[in-house]
Amino acid sequence: MKNSFVELSGRDRAIALLDEGTERELVGPFDDMISPHLEPQGIVPESDDGVILMKGQLEHKNVLVISIESAFQGGGIGEVSGAKIVAALEQVLKDNQNGKTIYPIIILDTGGVRLQEANYGLLSISEIQNAVVAVKKYVPVIGLIPGRVGSFGGMSITSAILSYLIATKKARIGLNGPEVIEQEAGVREFDSSDKDLIWDTLGTKQRSATNIVDEVVEDSVEVMRDAVNQAISKKKDAKRTEDADFYLSLLDQLDMSKPLNTVDYRELYKNVKTVTHPITEAVATTEEKPKSRGRLWFEKLTGIKNAETNVSTVLQATVDGKAYVAIVPDPKNRFPRVREGEAGLQEGFAIANAVNKIIKDDVDKEVKRPIILVVDVPSQAYGYKEELIGIHVALASSAAAYAKARQSGHPVISFIPGDAVSGGFLAHGLQSNRLIALDDDSITIQAMSKASAARITQRTIAELEEATKHVPAMAYDIDNYEKLGALYQLVKGVSSWDANDQSVAKVKKIIDEAIDSAKNDANDLRFRYNTKIAKESGRVATIKMRQAVADQWSD
Amino acid sequence: MEKLTFSFKNTKPVQHPVHVGVVASGDLEVIFKPTTSKETTLHIVTGSDGFKEVWQNVLTRFFERYPLLADIEINDFGATPGVVNLRLTQAMEALNNEE
Numbered sequence: 175m176k177n178s179f180v181e182l183s184g185r186d187r188a189i190a191l192l193d194e195g196t197e198r199e200l201v202g203p204f205d206d207m208i209s210p211h212l213e214p215q216g217i218v219p220e221s222d223d224g225v226i227l228m229k230g231q232l233e234h235k236n237v238l239v240i241s242i243e244s245a246f247q248g249g250g251i252g253e254v255s256g257a258k259i260v261a262a263l264e265q266v267l268k269d270n271q272n273g274k275t276i277y278p279i280i281i282l283d284t285g286g287v288r289l290q291e292a293n294y295g296l297l298s299i300s301e302i303q304n305a306v307v308a309v310k311k312y313v314p315v316i317g318l319i320p321g322r323v324g325s326f327g328g329m330s331i332t333s334a335i336l337s338y339l340i341a342t343k344k345a346r347i348g349l350n351g352p353e354v355i356e357q358e359a360g361v362r363e364f365d366s367s368d369k370d371l372i373w374d375t376l377g378t379k380q381r382s383a384t385n386i387v388d389e390v391v392e393d394s395v396e397v398m399r400d401a402v403n404q405a406i407s408k409k410k411d412a413k414r415t416e417d418a419d420f421y422l423s424l425l426d427q428l429d430m431s432k433p434l435n436t437v438d439y440r441e442l443y444k445n446v447k448t449v450t451h452p453i454t455e456a457v458a459t460t461e462e463k464p465k466s467r468g469r470l471w472f473e474k475l476t477g478i479k480n481a482e483t484n485v486s487t488v489l490q491a492t493v494d495g496k497a498y499v500a501i502v503p504d505p506k507n508r509f510p511r512v513r514e515g516e517a518g519l520q521e522g523f524a525i526a527n528a529v530n531k532i533i534k535d536d537v538d539k540e541v542k543r544p545i546i547l548v549v550d551v552p553s554q555a556y557g558y559k560e561e562l563i564g565i566h567v568a569l570a571s572s573a574a575a576y577a578k579a580r581q582s583g584h585p586v587i588s589f590i591p592g593d594a595v596s597g598g599f600l601a602h603g604l605q606s607n608r609l610i611a612l613d614d615d616s617i618t619i620q621a622m623s624k625a626s627a628a629r630i631t632q633r634t635i636a637e638l639e640e641a642t643k644h645v646p647a648m649a650y651d652i653d654n655y656e657k658l659g660a661l662y663q664l665v666k667g668v669s670s671w672d673a674n675d676q677s678v679a680k681v682k683k684i685i686d687e688a689i690d691s692a693k694n695d696a697n698d699l700r701f702r703y704n705t706k707i708a709k710e711s712g713r714v715a716t717i718k719m720r721q722a723v724a725d726q727w728s729d
Numbered sequence: 730m731e732k733l734t735f736s737f738k739n740t741k742p743v744q745h746p747v748h749v750g751v752v753a754s755g756d757l758e759v760i761f762k763p764t765t766s767k768e769t770t771l772h773i774v775t776g777s778d779g780f781k782e783v784w785q786n787v788l789t790r791f792f793e794r795y796p797l798l799a800d801i802e803i804n805d806f807g808a809t810p811g812v813v814n815l816r817l818t819q820a821m822e823a824l825n826n827e828e
Binding site for chain 1: 756775
């Protein structure tokens with residue numbers, strides 16, 4: 175008789191992967207590390223915050239299993255659970271750097287950001303992605319998506335960054351859940367009551383046919399163990415975030431005037447002729463462009479008026495030795511879901527190409543070019559075609575490229591004059607080691623719109639707004655965001671829509687200071703929990719968790 | 730959400746910490762920790778308000794049979810009394826297995 179892997183709890187899944195008797199849990203239920211953010215919102219916490227760390231051996235190889243328990247709050251990533259994953263991956267990195275080989279295995283069963291800890295979830299997920307990119311230089315990072323919840327939201331972006339993905343037929347993978355797409359884009363875009371459509375689109379069968387997952391296995395402990403062991407032994411790596419040219423070619427061949435179904439998409443996928451898609455440097459034009467805070471500041475910082483590249487929604491240019499990148503709106507774009515400046519398929523892949531070219535061009539240079547992200551992204555694109563093709567892969571491609579740039583020594587700085595929301599922010603902003611924001615009321619910084627967040631967490635908008643008063647991470651404004659400690663600087667006295675000469679000079683000076691600060695510091699994301707605000711209040715639970723994992727790491 | 734505290738004058742000290750269950754819909758987690766106290770204290774966080782008396786009854790009945798002396802934490806997400814009793818019993822069995 176076969177033993178189901180899917181039916182096991184998160185903890186039992188971790189134990190089941192390991193050689194019998196070798197398991198040792200780190201920072202488990204007896205360590206009192208619960209989320210401090212749930213009880214103030216009337217939500218029952220869990221003693222492990224929904225993430226289980228289990229060290230042990232798999233066929234005599236040292237491994238760390240990170241298992242997300244989907245039955246607790248949908249496997250959502252909050253501050254404590256996120257810090258647990260990041261801290262463990264960083265220990266894995268350190269061991270491998272010191273010649274002690276240990277393989278990380280991540281069991282993904284998660285809706286992504288835990289909406290009750292929204293901005294903490296986004297920060298944590300970007301930090302997980304950074305750690306994965308770093309660890310992959312030494313050992314493969316294997317992901318399992320057994321199913322129940324599957325892998326959604328920011329953690330689907332993480333899944334695309336992992337080396338190799340093993341799933342059962344009970345899993346689904348997508349960036350935006352169908353309910354959120356329905357809420358944001360209407361029922362005609364994606365009908366969340368149509369379960370067959372959901373499974374056909376996001377289910378493993380379609381996903382394995384189009385390389386979103388690498389291997390589909392039977393739901394059995396033995397089969398799963400063997401698949402993971404093979405993946406580790408053979409150092410399997412799909413390099414999923416290094417396929418931007420393929421996807422940009424695919425998008426060229428996609429007919430946006432017609433609906434796309436799963437069968438047609440598979441045909442298209444099989445027949446793509448890949449050509450290179452370099453993105454051009456922005457040049458000045460005389461044609462007036464759609465206004466946005468992102469475009470305004472990109473043009474002011476670079477001095478390029480009515481800037482234009484060969485991708486209408488992505489601006490990039492190197493000026494005075496600094497590379498600038500922005501996502502901008504284009505009301506006539508052939509992808510309707512990015513017309514207001516959202517991060518979509520083309521944006522993610524085009525930015526990946528741009529950033530990877532910067533890394534390549536500077537590979538032999540002693541001083542790497544700083545990369546400045548002008549952040550004004552109202553969200554990721556909410557669309558059916560986007561999900562079917564795999565928008566999470568697009569956003570993972572740009573996030574991974576930014577992480578790689580930073581880890582190769584490029585200072586990566588985000589300047590935030592506009593919105594910084596959700597997957598858009600993960601793809602374009604959160605891999606920066608310095609975040610600078612304007613202190614402007616017009617800025618929204620969050621994981622999900624109020625309407626969608628209320629629907630998913632089954633609260634009214636009034637209840638949601640009440641919660642934001644108690645938990646800064648739930649709020650939508652930049653002043654509450656500052657309380658998390660992640661910002662390098664909140665710039666006072668400069669407004670988002672008024673980029674006058676004095677303001678531009680001030681911002682440029684702060685960006686230069688941030689570049690110097692980043693140059694003299696570690697090239698990871700630790701700056702965020704080492705600021706004064708972070709230490710005193712913003713990331714206290716993160717810091718405590720990092721210490722606990724470090725204390726318990728060695729055998 | 731409601732926080733409840735109960736204490737019982739129990740006699741059989743537990744030797745090891747144990748943990749069972751998940752804070753899933755209709756379920757709960759139970760943690761027993763060894764204690765130096767003379768009383769068993771339970772700290773319960775429950776998602777279902779207004780069931781203090783039901784908890785009192787379930788716990789009294791359980792401890793009458795098994796007077797385990799421990800610090801006990803329970804995080805409950807709407808479990809029925811039957812499930813509560815089941816998890817407590819599982820925790821006790823886990824204790825016995827380790828002895």
